[in-house]
Structures are given as C-alpha cells and as structure tokens.
Amino acid sequence: MICRNISSCYAQRDRNFFLSLLSKATSLSHLTQTHAQIILNGYQNDLATVTKLTHKFSDLKAIRHSRDLFLSIPKPDLFLFNVLIRGFASNASPLSSLSLYTHLRKNTSLNPDKFTYAFAISAASGFKDEKYGLLLHAHSIIDGLGSNLYVGSIIVDFYFKFSRVELAQKVFDGMPEKDTVLWNTMISGLVRNCYYADSMRIFRDMVMGGTAFDSTTLATELPALAELQELKAGMGIHCLALKVGFHSDVHVLTGLVSLYSKCRELETARLLFGHITQPDLICYNAMIAGYTCNNETVSSVSIFRELLASGEKVNSSTIVGLIPVSSPFGHLQLTGSLQTFCVKSGIVSHPSVSTAFVTVYCRLNEIELARQLFDESSEKTLASWNAMIAGYTQNGLTETAISLFREMMSEFSPNPVTVTSILSACAQLGAISLGKWVHGLIKSKNLESNIYVLTALVDMYAKCGSIVEARKLFDLMTEKNVVTWNAMISAYGLHGDGHEALKLFTEMLHSGIQPSGVTFLSVLYACSHAGLVREGEEIFHYMVHNHGFEPLAEHYACMVDILGRAGKLEKALEFIKEMLVEPGPAVWGALLGACMIHKETELARVASERLFELDPENTGYYVLLSNIYSADRNFPKAASVRQVVKNRNLAKTPGCTLVEIDETPHVFTCGDQSHPRATEIYRMLDKLTGKMMEAGFQTETVTVLHDVEEEEKELMVKVHSEKLAIAFALIETAPGTEIRIFKNLRVCLDCHNATKFISKITERVIIVRDANRFHHFKDGVCSCGDYW
DNA sequence: TTAGGGTTAG
Numbered sequence: 138m139i140c141r142n143i144s145s146c147y148a149q150r151d152r153n154f155f156l157s158l159l160s161k162a163t164s165l166s167h168l169t170q171t172h173a174q175i176i177l178n179g180y181q182n183d184l185a186t187v188t189k190l191t192h193k194f195s196d197l198k199a200i201r202h203s204r205d206l207f208l209s210i211p212k213p214d215l216f217l218f219n220v221l222i223r224g225f226a227s228n229a230s231p232l233s234s235l236s237l238y239t240h241l242r243k244n245t246s247l248n249p250d251k252f253t254y255a256f257a258i259s260a261a262s263g264f265k266d267e268k269y270g271l272l273l274h275a276h277s278i279i280d281g282l283g284s285n286l287y288v289g290s291i292i293v294d295f296y297f298k299f300s301r302v303e304l305a306q307k308v309f310d311g312m313p314e315k316d317t318v319l320w321n322t323m324i325s326g327l328v329r330n331c332y333y334a335d336s337m338r339i340f341r342d343m344v345m346g347g348t349a350f351d352s353t354t355l356a357t358e359l360p361a362l363a364e365l366q367e368l369k370a371g372m373g374i375h376c377l378a379l380k381v382g383f384h385s386d387v388h389v390l391t392g393l394v395s396l397y398s399k400c401r402e403l404e405t406a407r408l409l410f411g412h413i414t415q416p417d418l419i420c421y422n423a424m425i426a427g428y429t430c431n432n433e434t435v436s437s438v439s440i441f442r443e444l445l446a447s448g449e450k451v452n453s454s455t456i457v458g459l460i461p462v463s464s465p466f467g468h469l470q471l472t473g474s475l476q477t478f479c480v481k482s483g484i485v486s487h488p489s490v491s492t493a494f495v496t497v498y499c500r501l502n503e504i505e506l507a508r509q510l511f512d513e514s515s516e517k518t519l520a521s522w523n524a525m526i527a528g529y530t531q532n533g534l535t536e537t538a539i540s541l542f543r544e545m546m547s548e549f550s551p552n553p554v555t556v557t558s559i560l561s562a563c564a565q566l567g568a569i570s571l572g573k574w575v576h577g578l579i580k581s582k583n584l585e586s587n588i589y590v591l592t593a594l595v596d597m598y599a600k601c602g603s604i605v606e607a608r609k610l611f612d613l614m615t616e617k618n619v620v621t622w623n624a625m626i627s628a629y630g631l632h633g634d635g636h637e638a639l640k641l642f643t644e645m646l647h648s649g650i651q652p653s654g655v656t657f658l659s660v661l662y663a664c665s666h667a668g669l670v671r672e673g674e675e676i677f678h679y680m681v682h683n684h685g686f687e688p689l690a691e692h693y694a695c696m697v698d699i700l701g702r703a704g705k706l707e708k709a710l711e712f713i714k715e716m717l718v719e720p721g722p723a724v725w726g727a728l729l730g731a732c733m734i735h736k737e738t739e740l741a742r743v744a745s746e747r748l749f750e751l752d753p754e755n756t757g758y759y760v761l762l763s764n765i766y767s768a769d770r771n772f773p774k775a776a777s778v779r780q781v782v783k784n785r786n787l788a789k790t791p792g793c794t795l796v797e798i799d800e801t802p803h804v805f806t807c808g809d810q811s812h813p814r815a816t817e818i819y820r821m822l823d824k825l826t827g828k829m830m831e832a833g834f835q836t837e838t839v840t841v842l843h844d845v846e847e848e849e850k851e852l853m854v855k856v857h858s859e860k861l862a863i864a865f866a867l868i869e870t871a872p873g874t875e876i877r878i879f880k881n882l883r884v885c886l887d888c889h890n891a892t893k894f895i896s897k898i899t900e901r902v903i904i905v906r907d908a909n910r911f912h913h914f915k916d917g918v919c920s921c922g923d924y925w
Numbered sequence: 926t927t928a929g930g931g932t933t934a935g
Contacts, residue, residue, distance in 0.1 A: 156928070188929040219930050252930055259932085290932045321933040353934040360935075391935035419935055 155180060159189045165197050182210070188217050195224030204233075215247045223256035231263035238273075249280060254288045258295050267299040274308075284313050290322045297326030317349055325357045333361040337370065352378075352386040359392030363399040371396040387413060391420045398427020403436075418449050426458030434461055434471065453487040460493040462500070472497050488514065492521040499528025519549045527558040535562040539571065551578065553587045560593040564600035567879035567906055570800040572597045588614070592621045599628030602877045602904045602911060619653050627659035632911045633920040635667025642676075654689060661695040665702060666910055668922065673699040687717075694723035701731020706740055722752040733761050738769045794858035795879045798869045805861040814865065821864040822856060829894040836887055859888050863895060863903060875902045883907045893917050 155175055162168045172190060180186045187206055194202040203224045207213060218241050225234035238257040241247055249257075254277040261270035274292050282288045289312050296305035309315075309323045320343040327336035340358045344350060355374050362371040375393055378384045390413050397406035410416065410424045421444040428437035441459055444451065456479055461468045476494060479485035485494070491514040498507035511517075511525045522545040529538035542559050545551070551559070556579055563572035576594060584590045591614050598607035611617075611625045622645045629638035642660045645652065657680045664673035677696050680686045693716050700709035709728055713720050725747045732741035745762045752758070759778055766775035793806045805812065812818060826834075859880050866876040884892075884907040896903045897917030905912040913920035 152928075159929095183928090185928040190929095192930065214929095216929055223930070255932065256930080287932055294932070318931095318933050323933090325933055351934090356934040358934095386935090388935040393935090395935075417935095423935070 151178060152180060152183060152186060155186055156189055159186075159193050162193055162197075165199055168193055168197060168199075184210070184214060184217065188220050191217065191224065192220045195220070195228060198228060200224055200228040200230060215241075215250060215253070218245075218247065219250075219252040219256055222253060222260065226256055226260035226263065229263065231260040231269075234260035234263075235269060249276070251282050251285045251288050254280075254282055254285075255291045258288070258291050262295050262298045267301070270295045270299070284311075286312070286314060286316050286319055290319045293319065293322050294326060297322075297330060300330055302327070302330050302332060315348065317351055317354065320348055320350075321353050321357055324354065324361075328357060328361045331364070333365045336361040337365075337367070352383040352389050355383055356386070356388035356392045359389070359396050363392070363396040366400050368396070368400040368402065371400065385412075387417065387420065391423050394420065394423045394427060398424070398431065401431060403427065403431055403433065416447075418444070418452060418455070421447075421449065422452075422454045422458050425455060429458055429461055432461070434468065438471070451482065451484065453484055453490045456484055456487075456490045457493045460497050462493055462497050468497075469501050469503070472501070486515055488516050488518040488521055492518065492524045495521060495524040495528060499524070499531060502532060504528060504532050504534065517548070519552055519555070522549060523552070523554045523558065526555065526562075530558045530562045530565070533565065535566045535568075538562045539566075539568075550582065553584055553590050556582075556584060557589050557593040560590075560597040564593075564597040567601050567795060567877075568797075568802070569598075569601040569603065569877070570797055572601055588616050588618060588621065592618070592624050595621065595628070596624040599624065599631065600906070602906060604628055604632050604634075604911075617648070617650070619650050619656065622648075622650055623653070623655045623659050626656065627662060630659055630663030630666055630910075632913065633666050633922070635663045635669045635672070638663030638667075639669070639672060639676075652684070654686065654692070657686065657688075658691055658695060661692060661699065665695055665699045666921065668703065670699055670703045670705070690718055690721045690723055693718070693720065694727045697724050698727040698731070701728055702734060704731075704735050706731060706735060706737055710740070720747075722748055722755070725751065726758065729758060729761055733765050733768075736765065736768050738765055738771070741765045792858050792880065792882045794862040794881075796862040796866050796877070798866065803862070803865060805858040805865070807858050808856055809858060809861055812861075812865070814868070817868055818861055818864045819856075821868055822860060825864065825867075825895060825898065828898050829891065832894055832898060834891065834894045857885065857888050859884060859905065860891060863892065867895075867899060867901070873900070875904065877904045878906070880905065880907045883909055884912065889919065889923070893919055 155171065155178070158171050158174075159168075162171055168190075175181060175186055175190065187210055191203045191206045194200070194206065203221055207217060207221045210217060218237065222234050222237050222241075225231070225237060235257060238249070238253065238260075241249065241253070254273060258270055258273050258277075261267075261273055264270075270292075274295075277283055277285075277288050277292070289308060293305045293308050296302070296308065305323070305326055309319070312319060320339070324336050324339050324343070327333075327339060336358060340354070343354070355378055359371065359374060362368075362374065371393070375384075375396075378386070378389050378393075383389050390409055394406045394410050397403070397409065406424065406427050410420065413420050416424075421440060425437050425440050425444070428434070428440060437459060441455070444455065456475065459475060460472065472494070476485065479490055479494075484490050491510055495507045495511050495514075498504070498510065507525065507528050511521060514521060522541070526538050526541050526545070529535070529541060539559065539562055542551075542555070542562075545555070549555075556575055559575055560572060563569070563575065572594075575597075579585055579590055579594070591610065595607045595611050595614075598604070598610065607625065607628055611621070614621060622641070626638050626641050626645070629635070629641065638660060642652070642656070645656070657676065660676050661673055664670070664676065673696065677688070677692070680692070681688060693712070696712060697709045700706075700712060706728075709731060713724055713728065716724070725744045729741055729744040729748060732738070732744060741762060745758055748755070748758045759781060763775045763778040766772070766778060793804055795802055795804050797803070803812065809815070859878055862878045863876060866878070870876065884905055889912070892903055892905060892912070892914050894917060895901070896914035900916075903914040905914065910921065
C-alpha cells in the first residue's frame, strides 16, 4: 500500500517534472532531448505529456513531429485533436487542420468543443475562400456554441479578415454577453478595415456601457484616431491611459507616438518615444513613419540609423515607413540608396516594400524604374498592380494603365483602389465605353457602396461628357464627402454650366460639408468658364473673409482669368499686384490668355516676359504670344517669337481627336489621310463646307494668322483633326444621333465656329471635349457662349 | 477526473 503510494507519488512528480521541462523548452534540440527522456522513462503513451509535447513541437514550427506524435496515440482524445488542429492552423497548413476537424466529426464519437471551433475557424481564415469559415460558423451554432464568448470573438475576427464588416457586426450584436476581448476584437476589426469613425463609436459604447477596457483596447483604438487625425480624442485616450496606469504599456505608447506624429505633434511623439525604455522594432517603425509622413526625412533617417545600431532587425514596415511616398520631391537619391539597402538585405522581395518603391518612383516620374521593379518583383499582390496602374494613370500614360489593368484581371479581382484608378484613366481619355464596362464590373463585384468608387464614377461620366448620368449617380449617393461634391461642381464648370455649379455649392454648404481649397477652385473655375464675373468676385471674397481661407496661387490665377476674360485687364493687373503670394506661371498665363482674347499687345508682352522667365520650356505661351502679334498685324514680331520656339527645339504637341463609333475608338490627327475611310470623310467634309459657306461661314485662319511661314501655311490648309472626326461620325451614325469627340488640345476658333455651323446644318448635337472643357453644340450655338 | 489546449493590441 505504502509502496504503491510512493511509486505513484514518484510517477506523479516525474510526469510533472517532464511537463514543466516541456514548458521551459525554447529550442527544437532542447525539445527533442526532452522527448528522448520521456520515452526512456516510459511516458510516451501518457496523454498529458504527449499533448504538451505535440503543442510544443507545433509552436517551434516542427509540425511533422506533432503529427507523428498524434499518430502514435491509438485513441487520441478531444484535447489532443484540438492541439493538432491548432498546430496545423498556426503552421500554414489550414487544409490539414480542417481535414483533421472533418475526421474528428466523421470518424470519432468525440464532440467538438469551443476550442475545436476556435482553432478550426482560425484555420479557415488561412484560405482565400471564406466558405470554410461560414460553414464552421454554422456548425458551431448547431453545436450550441454560437454564443460562446471565445468562439464568438474568433468568428467576429474571421469575418473582419474577409472584410465582411456587416457580418462581423451582426455576430457581435447577437452576442448575449460581451467581454473585453470581444469588444477589442470588434474595435480592431473595424480599424483594420479602415472603419475608423465606427471604431470610435464602438469604443465609446464600450467605455460608456461600463465594460472594463484594458491596454489592448486603448492600443487598438489609437491608430484609428491617428488615421483620422483626431488629436483631441487621442489626447483623451492619453489621459485615460495615465489615469488607469497604462501609460507605460509599450503598445499604448507606440500608438501614442503614431497619433502625435500623424497629428504633426512631432515633439510630443519624440518625447514619448524617448520614454520607452527599450523600444522594440514596432516602436522604431512608428517613429520613423511619423517623421517621414511629416517630411522630416533627415530625422527619419537618423532614427533608422539608431535602429540599425540597436541591433534590432529591420522589417518591411520599417522600409515602407521610410520611403518618402507622400512627399518624394527631391528624394530620388535617398530612394535609390534605400533600394540598394533593401536589395542587399533581401527585403526588396517583400510585396509591400516593392509596392512602396513602385509608388515612389511613379511619383518621381521615374515610371520606367517603377516598371522594372514591378516586373522583377517575384510576388505581385493586388496592391502592387494597383500601384503600377495608378502610376501610369497619374503620369498620363492612360493606355498603358488600361492594358496593364486587362493583364491584371487574369490574376486578380479588382478592388476599390483598382477601379478608382482605372476610372480616372477613362476620365482622362474620354473612354466612355470602357468606363461603362468598368461600371458594370463595379456592380458585379458589389463595389457600389464605396464612396471613392462612386465619386470616381461621377467624375468619369462627367469628364466623358455624360453630365446627366453623372448627376443621376450623384443624387443616388447616400454618403457624399467633400471630394464627391467637388467632382460634381467641377463637372458643371467643365460643361460651362456656372449657375448649376453655384447652386450645388450652396447646397453643399447647407449639407454641412466644409468646402476645401479644391471646392473654391472648382466654383471659381465654373464662374470663369461661364463669364460670371460678379459671382466669382463674391465667392473669392466669401472664401477669404467668411471662410478664412488663405488663397493659393491657383485661386489667384482663376480670379485673374475671370477678370481678364471679362476684359477687366487693368483690374486683373491690380489684383496680381496685391497678391500675398508670388504670382507664378498660372497667374501670368491667365493674364496672357486674356490679352489674347482682347488683343492687348502691350500687356501681353509684360505677361509673357514674366512667363519666359518662370517657365521657359512651355511652348504654349510662345504660341499665344505669336498669335497676339499676328492678330495685331505685327508680323515681324510674331515671326521672331516663333523663331525662338524653333531655336529652342520646343515642339508643339500635335493635335489629335478621338471619336468612338460602336465602342471602337478612332483617332484622327491633323490632315490625317491614314483612315481606311479617308476618301469618304473628305468628300463629306467638302459637302459640309459648301453648305456652311452658303449659310455664311467664313474661315478664321486668314484673319488670325496672316503672316505664316510656308511650312505652317501648309499645315493650316490641312484639316484639323476635330473636323475629320466629326465628318466620320456623321457618316457612321444615324441622323439625329449625338456626336461626342475628344480633343487633346484646346479647340481653335475656326473649328469652334465650323462646329456651330455643322450642328445647325446637320441638326445634330455635337459635344466636344477639349483640353480644358466641354462644348455642347446645338442649333448653331455653343454652351460656352464663345467664351473659352 | 488530475494534467494538456485560448481569442483581441502598438
């Protein structure tokens, strides 16, 4: 009796001895040695010991050992099943994990418990397809574990991982009891899915509802406030952390560092960073990213050096935070050396790193370097495709952007970012049929609730000439931000409807949305293109005095444009003299344009002299000045200006016009003979010219540009591309059909006049988008009121 | 009937 007691006592202690030994094991060799000891002492069939061993092996990434141990046990219990299901899940083997779960359900009499579901569902989040998790969620409800807090938290987290925010919210709302972890899971999911404002609401509900929060809660909510630049709310959390003693928690401190640096409170951020006794990698990353996003590149680099000196390893976030994506100007060299560092350390192969490099090179107009990096990156993510496509779009290489988009479609399903940039490409190109196709795609992918996507759609329809379609979409939008309003206001400006733009601006103010600099610019722009001088002046006054907005160079330029076009050139000049900022090329350019309309040669000379100093590469100004001299019959001067262009090899951008017939684009250049239907087109043009002459049309080229060199004369005899496009559209479309054409340059006076006549003779509505705006021609009248 | 498994965070 005594003996048995003693032996069982020894056995007990020995097993505990092994169990505690296993708990302490930190390396695989350590663990294998312990395993050998376990076998030598005959504990290889002891469930508790084997389970702990299985667990340890999987934690040390030796999942095969775990599996072998499991297989060595003839009748594993639920506990051991659970440990291995978790092991597979955490070792990137979600399929094995779920197979084991299925095996458990089908071939044993064991019943899955909360652990089984927790582990199996976390395995399910490792798949691309969400169906496994949905199924497991259903199973857990059937097994009566639907309202278990532990399982519930994991299910909520699962839905957030698949961006199924509404489903996550539904599960969260349906939980009869909520603990701190569940609330935290909800907040973190919202933050990770960029639902920052919602996360603030949930956080408030949690605190107000009396649920105990912990340091995790605060650390989770802080990034949301950082993103929203909610300094006040962030400081509230800071106070809360101080009050309850979480202020030295490293997670909370790091969150505060991010918050203060995103809110431009760099000194506070740096101070807090200094308070962290042993900053880890993530702290360093937060501080580095904080400096970078405030354009404090030097400080950013110095913290980076500190990090390297600390011996802590650098990860992809470090590099992403260090790449000056938001303000790359003048940082080509830094970017280059950073890239060399990343190539050496192998970090460059990380998708987020190469994506950040692609982005920054695109911003630096180094599009070829970006493309090279993109092509070389072994693992392309949706984000890297998006970066490259957006890069092309932003650099005006719209066709390349579109062809890359088509290529991407075979590998990835587009997300809101993708469709937003591709819509911008469509808008730039005037590619309405592609835009409509993308609209269809948006519907099929359920991206219609995204405000960015919808705003881009409004912009696309407006810029492709369908202002009615744009307005319809705009009116249907339940949520509108300042960008949405700006898009619609500038759309009316673009189409020459200044009054509607003003009406919308008033509506916007009533809706409570704060106008931005872009809003004022859009309204002023609309006034300028509609000749609304008084209204423009009122808006400018309102902007400065009622709204306290400091006008930027663009706003001044727009005012100069408004005054100048209206013939108030002296007032425009006065306005320039009173500007608080240095007048740039845009301001003088606007004045020069006005001088062109009103044939003010002397003032034109003043403006252009300033322009040649400020922007010597821009051909447009030379052409304008030369035209002014010609109009003033000062032909020698006109010729000498053109000679400057020639001497400097500043080439004029060749004009071209696009017209879509049955969704096929046709591009015409000046005097183009290359179109297969060229003969018919020119015949149609002859017929039209005859009728136009009968109706009183006079060609304007002779009067405006009298003294031209032989070469240019010939060019002028050639027909401008917009006329060819219109003639072709007349042949190809049924009588009465609206014609839409897109020109890359500003439409010339002669073509503008001709189009008016054509619209009357043929009884067609003709919509022309030129480099600046839209012209709607109907019955011989243009919507711009000859004011463009 | 005891051991052995746990979700959220900067």
